[in-house]
Amino acid sequence: MEHVELAAGELLLRPWRDEDAPAVRDALRDPAIAQWNPQGDGLIDDEVALLWVRRRADWSAGDHASLAVTSAVDGGLLGSVSLHHIRHGDASIGYWTTPAARGRHVALRAVVRLTDWAFADLGLHRVELCHAVANPASCRVAERAGYPAEGTLRESYRYGDGRRYDEHLHARLATDG
Numbered sequence: 001m002e003h004v005e006l007a008a009g010e011l012l013l014r015p016w017r018d019e020d021a022p023a024v025r026d027a028l029r030d031p032a033i034a035q036w037n038p039q040g041d042g043l044i045d046d047e048v049a050l051l052w053v054r055r056r057a058d059w060s061a062g063d064h065a066s067l068a069v070t071s072a073v074d075g076g077l078l079g080s081v082s083l084h085h086i087r088h089g090d091a092s093i094g095y096w097t098t099p100a101a102r103g104r105h106v107a108l109r110a111v112v113r114l115t116d117w118a119f120a121d122l123g124l125h126r127v128e129l130c131h132a133v134a135n136p137a138s139c140r141v142a143e144r145a146g147y148p149a150e151g152t153l154r155e156s157y158r159y160g161d162g163r164r165y166d167e168h169l170h171a172r173l174a175t176d177g
């Protein structure tokens with residue numbers, strides 16, 4: 001899959017670069033991101049952050065499209081949004097925002113933009129979004145981005161504190177309008 005850049009008002013969604021690694025290291029150390037977007041048990045150091053960025057910059061397998069969410073004004077890193085498990089017209093979407101970027105609907109705007117691209121350009125039919133029931137901010141993002149809740153998955157995912165949590169499954173279809 002070819003890299004893309006997606007403009008969304010004052011946001012620019014663009015492929016990850018090596019230079020993003022220090023900001024990613026800091027973001028992945030944020031307690032809320034460590035809890036709800038866990039990266040494994042190890043310490044998040046410069047090397048881990050660089051590997052994280054490089055994995056997401058490599059779209060060659062065609063199974064994910066991962067983008068840095070940045071400010072179109074000053075280029076600063078605001079968050080992450082990615083389509084993963086792209087297969088047979090389906091995918092899942094995931095995201096986080098840096099602590100400093102929260103409170104401005106950055107995740108909502110990034111999810112809407114990437115989903116529009118997924119349907120219009122990738123030709124996907126269904127995108128799923130899962131979040132812990134204990135994470136109401138993420139539920140809000142899902143609902144406002146046009147992903148209605150479809151049900152509750154019981155103790156379906158082990159999050160950063162090592163506990164399994166119930167999750168809401170949300171999804172949006174290309175035909176939802």
Ligand SMILES: CC(C)(COP(=O)(O)OP(=O)(O)OC[C@H]1O[C@@H](n2cnc3c(N)ncnc32)[C@H](O)[C@@H]1OP(=O)(O)O)[C@@H](O)C(=O)NCCC(=O)NCCS
Pocket residue numbers: 032033036037095096097098101102103104105106107108130131132135136137138140141144
């Ligand atoms: C969830 C997250 C991505 C939302 O990012 P954001 O775009 O910066 O979200 P905002 O701060 O603008 O808040 C979005 C909505 O959630 C609401 N919200 C925020 N914190 C909340 C909380 N603790 N409880 C309930 N609602 C909350 C906001 O009021 C807002 O609601 P609105 O749309 O009605 O105005 C961000 O908080 C984050 O990265 N959290 C840690 C990692 C994470 O949860 N990742 C998602 C894993 S599924």
